[in-house]
Amino acid sequence: MTQDTNVRISLPAVCFVWQIAMIILFGVFIRYNYESDTHWVEYMAQQNITSNIENDFYYRYPSFQDVHVMIFVGFGFLMTFLKRYSFGAVGFNFLVAAFGIQWALLMQGWFHSLDYTDGKIKIGIENLINADFCVAGCLIAYGAVLGKVSPVQLLVMTLFGVTLYAVEEFIILSVLHACDAGGSMVIHTFGAYYGLAISWVLYRPNLDQSKRLIGSVYHSDVFAMIGTLFLWMFWPSFNSAIAYHGDGQHRAAINTYLSLASCVLTTVAISSVTQKKGKLDMVHIQNATLAGGVAVGTAAEFLLTCYGSLIVGFCCGIISTFGYLVLTPFMEKSLKIQDTCGIHNLHAIPGFLGGVVGAITAAAATPSAYGEEGLIETFDFTGNFKNRSPNIQGGYQAAGLCVALVFGIGGGILVGLILKLPIWGDPADDACFDDEAYWEEFCSVKHFTVCIVFTFHFEKMNNLGPSFFT
Amino acid sequence: MTQDTNVRISLPAVCFVWQIAMIILFGVFIRYNYESDTHWVEYMAQQNITSNIENDFYYRYPSFQDVHVMIFVGFGFLMTFLKRYSFGAVGFNFLVAAFGIQWALLMQGWFHSLDYTDGKIKIGIENLINADFCVAGCLIAYGAVLGKVSPVQLLVMTLFGVTLYAVEEFIILSVLHACDAGGSMVIHTFGAYYGLAISWVLYRPNLDQSKRLIGSVYHSDVFAMIGTLFLWMFWPSFNSAIAYHGDGQHRAAINTYLSLASCVLTTVAISSVTQKKGKLDMVHIQNATLAGGVAVGTAAEFLLTCYGSLIVGFCCGIISTFGYLVLTPFMEKSLKIQDTCGIHNLHAIPGFLGGVVGAITAAAATPSAYGEEGLIETFDFTGNFKNRSPNIQGGYQAAGLCVALVFGIGGGILVGLILKLPIWGDPADDACFDDEAYWEEFCSVKHFTVCIVFTFHFEKMNNLGPSFFT
């Protein structure tokens, strides 16, 4: 009951030691790549590049900034819906992401950007985007355990999450040579199952002791809508950020735009039809409207067709909203998985579907539809993979999905066991979802409490109510 | 009094049926254009395009994302100022826009992007921007009826609004060959008069029964400033998003930037000078500061000159603020037009002025100022229009403004009559501006009510007040 949430030693220690380790590792390994180095001007002359605008920076920087907003404002504010956990939502999201992007630059660098001539990782704008992507996986996982873990646990979760991510990404993208521009498999499926597995291991049977703090207040829901909207608006940038230059990025943005639009309408439809008086539930609007972006991730740069994108969004809005209505309570009661933000409905199912859609779309690709050159470029059928056919590619896409699942669930269970150790300063069951555990006292908490006390009092008195105003 | 706001059948039905219709129509009509298709690489070879950066995507995508933010966060949050209608403001804005952009892609596509060789609409990034623009017109109209209509009515309003928009846009831009890069006429004049006409038809004589909910609370005003600022900041992108590549986009951004800056100062001046103690009114700051962006829309890519832009903003700040002070109350009392957000002051008048400024600037254009080539490019004096003179162009610009007005008022009256049917689940007069009608109960409402009750109580007691603190 009186569990100790004091992190005065562990949190600073972890932050300091890990940050110093980052500095050392960056010093040993990380260098600018040819596009961000001062030798770029010589490189241009060598390669007959006539204009600075050919620097990858100009192809990707606007998308990068949009992705950056999704990571820090999007994910951060989406989780502010709880009435007394807004600081933890935005603040720990900030901390975790800031550490995660550094570690991701190293981990992904070793696998993808290592220059074997000098043993250095050469980074440019695309690495920054990939680091943001990698962190997105860990932030998704945070959604499952929101309010129930300490910041130290979150940092540990991120350390292992980024590591696992880099390995599964390498296997899926490089070994299996699957495509996953928007990360339905690599980011969403992996991240969601990673978080759900951790939440399952950390199951708290007496969590209803803090049920007074589960749920939102009016303004916390409006704050959460800031997160929802920035995620929704910038998702086309997310799915197109590392797609191929030219038509690849262009098409990925269009497909995502359409899928998301479609998803909103079916979310509203299901939310309304399942409530007694047809009223809408803010939880659905905040979350299920985003499922279309998740599910179109893998296939975003394929010829999914415009109506195909709409169909994906259509289905995901329905499935995701039903998930919030049916699956989340079921999982909590029967499977003992407490999923604070419902990431199973927003990331796990749509991510899985996205992987399946990607596999089908890839398998159905034909040279007549894509053009000979277009087919080769879209699926990168070059080098060792130049004889691969779309059918086979579909199979490898499906294999990639399985890898993401295995890494998510397996890694989550292992990391969950580590996080179960009683050394991390996590809150007691009756102190969950409360910023007081990890944030300095703020004057409004008592004010807030008193107002709620009054509410209780006055509900018992019958002579007061809305009629009072008229 | 006990009007039924149950939309449990109508809302899901409309969402489902329309979304399925969208999927079918997209399947029949919508395809990727040559810049978003996998054949782009072949097209490049044919046309001797040497670099992917020439894809229109890279010219327009950053502006597109800014416009997207304006539509969803800008318009959505601008309307959150009401103390208990923030969910409706952000949520219905989201729903309406998500449907509208799909329908707009079709309607605008039939008029502007139809490929007559195969009967398909070919879409790319510019179509997405235009769809966002089209939806902006409907969201402006939403501002006039905010809090007084059901989501089903809003969807119907959007269906007809987008249709009318596509027709008037075709007449103004293609038939009359008027220019309107930032949509002063096509978007703002049309949208505002469309909304005002609907509000006039739906006049509620007993709306003061819910006057306790008209007005803001402290934090709802801060939320609304999020909307204001994102609209204000990204308006240069709005006005330049579909301007001509190169100097056209560049100049449109500069002109808008300047007009908006100027507008802020005169808004503050009028707001202060008209209040007893020189205090500022948040309503003016939230709205009239944006009028400069509206009014510079048509002429943004012309040689309006930098000081011309400042003058436009200067005048609009004054006119718009006086509109809030004088016109809105007058219109409500005498013209029976209840305009919740004051769109008459923010969009109708500045939009009209923008059309006039555009006509004058066009008529005053000379080859010496623009350069021969510049004149042709700016006004697109090519093809059938190659012999048109700037003077004549000015006349056609003015004609375009009339078309926007006629479509707005005429269309609004017709659609208003449809929306007057007693089948749409709109709220009773005493239940307007209240999220309770269409949103699941949230714990804070009662809390909120109780606090207001206390406020009333304590105002009657004289022994409590700010002196209590000292």
Place this chain on the structure above:
Amino acid sequence: MTQDTNVRISLPAVCFVWQIAMIILFGVFIRYNYESDTHWVEYMAQQNITSNIENDFYYRYPSFQDVHVMIFVGFGFLMTFLKRYSFGAVGFNFLVAAFGIQWALLMQGWFHSLDYTDGKIKIGIENLINADFCVAGCLIAYGAVLGKVSPVQLLVMTLFGVTLYAVEEFIILSVLHACDAGGSMVIHTFGAYYGLAISWVLYRPNLDQSKRLIGSVYHSDVFAMIGTLFLWMFWPSFNSAIAYHGDGQHRAAINTYLSLASCVLTTVAISSVTQKKGKLDMVHIQNATLAGGVAVGTAAEFLLTCYGSLIVGFCCGIISTFGYLVLTPFMEKSLKIQDTCGIHNLHAIPGFLGGVVGAITAAAATPSAYGEEGLIETFDFTGNFKNRSPNIQGGYQAAGLCVALVFGIGGGILVGLILKLPIWGDPADDACFDDEAYWEEFCSVKHFTVCIVFTFHFEKMNNLGPSFFT
């Protein structure tokens, strides 16, 4: 005590007169440059430019919009943390910036963009960015006096601030030929010391009369996090916005990204380790996390190296957080400098450090590291400066830092004396930090007051408390 905050004459007068002056000066001086003028198409032909994408607009517009967001949403919302000064924070920030960017276009134009052939200032997108930068300096200064000055004083502060900025910028960048892409010296050091000097002159010995309003409430802290995050996320754009095309912009973005990430971890570490139970302080998270972006400004486009950026962020997070813990109270008590937002810790120290880092990095530059051409391009060793060596450049960088300091402190004292005149309508000591002074009454203020009253009452009663819920 009953000081008059009536600005009904002064505020509108200043706004009107200054805006009219802007229009006249713009009419006389400001013109479009060759990239935003309709003659661009002819210019392209002359210069053999083959594509519109070579227009500087496409290199800088995405960064410009990010900077614009930082100025209006970033700075504005960062200052909303006070419980009852959110309107003043966002609203006056808006007013000041809107005036400042116009005046900055003129002042900076005279020094940097004057075309001597016709005596006109030719503006393009880079001038808009520089105007935003210039205003940033004044908004930093606003942070020191937040809640204690009238809007008229702020406008006067901005008028002089922009003027001083343009002069010191000219001396540092043109005369001394120092580099300062992200403005550690030119913007942050100058702006912070300008504000601190003003605050020192305007010292209020009895400010604790309004101490009930110093501090935040729960939701005002969440609003402030919006400001923090948009500043944090878009800082890479800030530091790269006017860097050299190509690798310069690319590298500046990477360095800033890394420094900021590192800064978050050390901020959290120090915030936690210095509180009794290891809890985090929202003030530190909101502010000190940004210090890394400030300190990497000057050296952002140099070969600072990736680990060098991490080290800069590492140190700044520590120093800045200690600043909030130790220096701010010390400065208030001993130096009589009341620094509402703690700009000394967020801008002054990190800005100074940034200047030092820049000088060292420049002095350490070698042709072998940068490449011959790269060295010349990075430091612009051309024209009169073609024989300058990196060592000498380091000295000039240091000299630039001194210029920024002198202008900041000297200018601030002078402007402070002007602002001390009893004609500006500033609030009495017991009415500071209160929106009521300059904003129309909003219903929630009384509600808010009453709730606080209740809080006081109930704290005295022992039979109520959190246990009430269980």
